[in-house]
Amino acid sequence: MKGHIIFLGAALLFIGIFVKLSPQGKGSYNDKYLSLLGSPHSPDLRKEIAQRHRDLMIFHKMLLGRQRTDPEGEPLRILGAEPPPRETLTCQDLSDLSAIDYIGSGFTKLVLRGTLLNGEAIAIKTVHGEGNDVKNCVKAYGDRVGCHRLATYKLQKEIALMQILRHPGVTQLHGQCYVNSEPADLRVTAMLDLGSPLEMIQLLQAPWEERFKVCLELVRLLHYLAHSPLGSVALLDFQPRQFILVEGNLKLTDLDDATNEEISCRQDADCALTFPARSFAVACSTGGTCMGANEKRNLYNAYRFFFTYLLPHASPPALRPLLQDIMNATGDLRFGIHETLKAFEDVLSYYKSGMNQSWTQDLREYSAQKGFRINETTNDFRCWPSYNHQGCLLSMHSATEAAQFCSSHPRCWNFMIGQQRTWTGRYLVSFTSGGARLIPEENSFVYVKQSSDNGSHDVQNIQKG
Incomplete structure (x- = not known):
């Protein structure tokens, strides 16, 4: 409890910065905000910052591509992507927040809850200055400003991914704010859907239909990530804590560890996917990447963190053979995401139909x-x-x-x-x-x-x- 109070106090001080500074409106990615301000002492830290900056610029170019128009004045779209919904919240909304409260913190970010002037509650995500990400960096390089900037790029990457990956299973970004309070101090805040943590113990006590819904929505999200505007995207830190429930719907809320890079390889032996209890062989393509590794990684993690606990438990007897087929096929990675999605949709259709039961009760x-x-x-x-x-x-x-x-x-x-x-x-x-x-x-x-x-x-x- 004492730690929460400390976090909240720091957060309130952070939010207060925006009241004193002139709001700069809705934040956007441009060279002013992305430039490498100052020069970190350590060459290794400069190298890390430069790499994250280059990665972020790739997403920045994609976002600028969304904003270009064709000769008819219509927005140009990235193939396979939906146009992002209009973001309405700005730095001014951030400075007007009330009832700010601590929700949680992780390795890199601090998450708060705040209430807008219209009474709507939102989630606020910022860099956690006392988190292990910044602390470990400072311990290694002795440069707090440079380490804060390094962590800030992770949050900026997450904001960019929320804008590019438009899917019901990804947390919606309602606004963002960028403030340069000092020449070497970039502060970034994201304003997001407010949800509740995904608690597996609570889910296990929920009716089977609700547990199946979580798994189905996860599979639909993974199907999208396998064919996203960025290509196949893997969630490197795939854990239930990376998800929230918003009005009962599953949403991915942590994207800073997502990658669209497949594993590089020279031979098939370089492509082994290793998990705590299993390992799987993946073929190396002629182009030097492990074919489908991102999709397979996501799918097996869905099996071991979600399906294993939520699908078979207290399921309707008529569905158990179908569910067991899904469990066996995903647990052995015999199904790809296409086959898995079809199997889930078949279960849903059969369940909604009444499962062809012949009820004997009069x-x-x-x-x-x-x-x-x-x-x-x-x-x-x-x-x-x-x-x-x-x-x-x-x-x-x-x-x-x-x-x-x-x-x-x-x-x-x-x-x-x-x-x-x-x-x-x-x-x-x-x-x-x-x-x-x-x-x-x-x-x-x-x-x-x-x-x-x-x-x-x-x-x-x-x-x-």
Whole structure:
């Protein structure tokens, strides 16, 4: 907690700089901001800075290419890329932020939360001056200004990649700010989507459908990265912590360790992809690069960090053979990203169709009450995994499937189908025990188990109020 307070204090001081300085408007990449200001003491540090500067200039040229127009006045597009959405936030918005709070910090960057004048909350990403990236550099070279500039280029690279890699699975850049407060002091801030960290323990407690959604969105992102405007892009630091959830959707938020360079090679032996538990052979092309290494690296990391934990656990029985095929094929890298995406889309289609289940439960065993919902405050029926951890709220394809579930649990006597649906279009169905009360609600149906020889829960015993 003490460390967080220190980070926040430093961050507030940093943000305060923008209040005192004249806002320079929306930041952009140009020679003024990219020039090598000053001259670091160490030749090795100068070499590192120069290399990162050259890499950044490649992205800069691509961004300038987006801004050029053809003779008809229409923007020229990079093949395979969508035009970037207009960025609206500027340095002035940064200086007007309120309720600034610490979110987290990593090797290079510090992430804060702030509130705009319109009440919208955003994420703010800056260089972490006390992070290990800068500290290790200072320890090696003894040049804090040069080391801060070196780390700043990593953030600038990330900003450029967010502008070039336009995909729903990449965090949206809402604005940026560049300020030169001193001749050798370049301060860069990115304003981004505010999301929540991807917590694998929480995901494991979520319904399977939500876990599958995370994996499907990851595969769609990796398919895009394999054919991006930069070519095939690999995430060298592929970890769940590099992702966030924004309104329930998976977003890649750390891109500074992304690369579009394939591994160089002279022979096939140079192309071995080695992971903690496996290694894979990759062919060396005549051009001297390992063919498809970036795509394979991403896919296997998706398997070992995401699929292994999220796909098989509590999955619908009818889908388990398909999911096992995906697990086997990606775990052995027999599937490429094309085949993997198709397999995921096939699973989604089959799941949305109801999986060709022949439900044996007869709905005539339930009395349907239209225009009512169940008062769940007195419900003591629980199931897992449930969308509502205080009750039993599940995704169902139809009322017949819901009846099948309810009839298989002795303590379940009623279920309600309303207007809520999941992202797949399936119904969210609430299951309850006996003794519930019905409350009027248009377009909802309550199904109440008819009385039987061993029970007395028929519709006449359900009070309406």
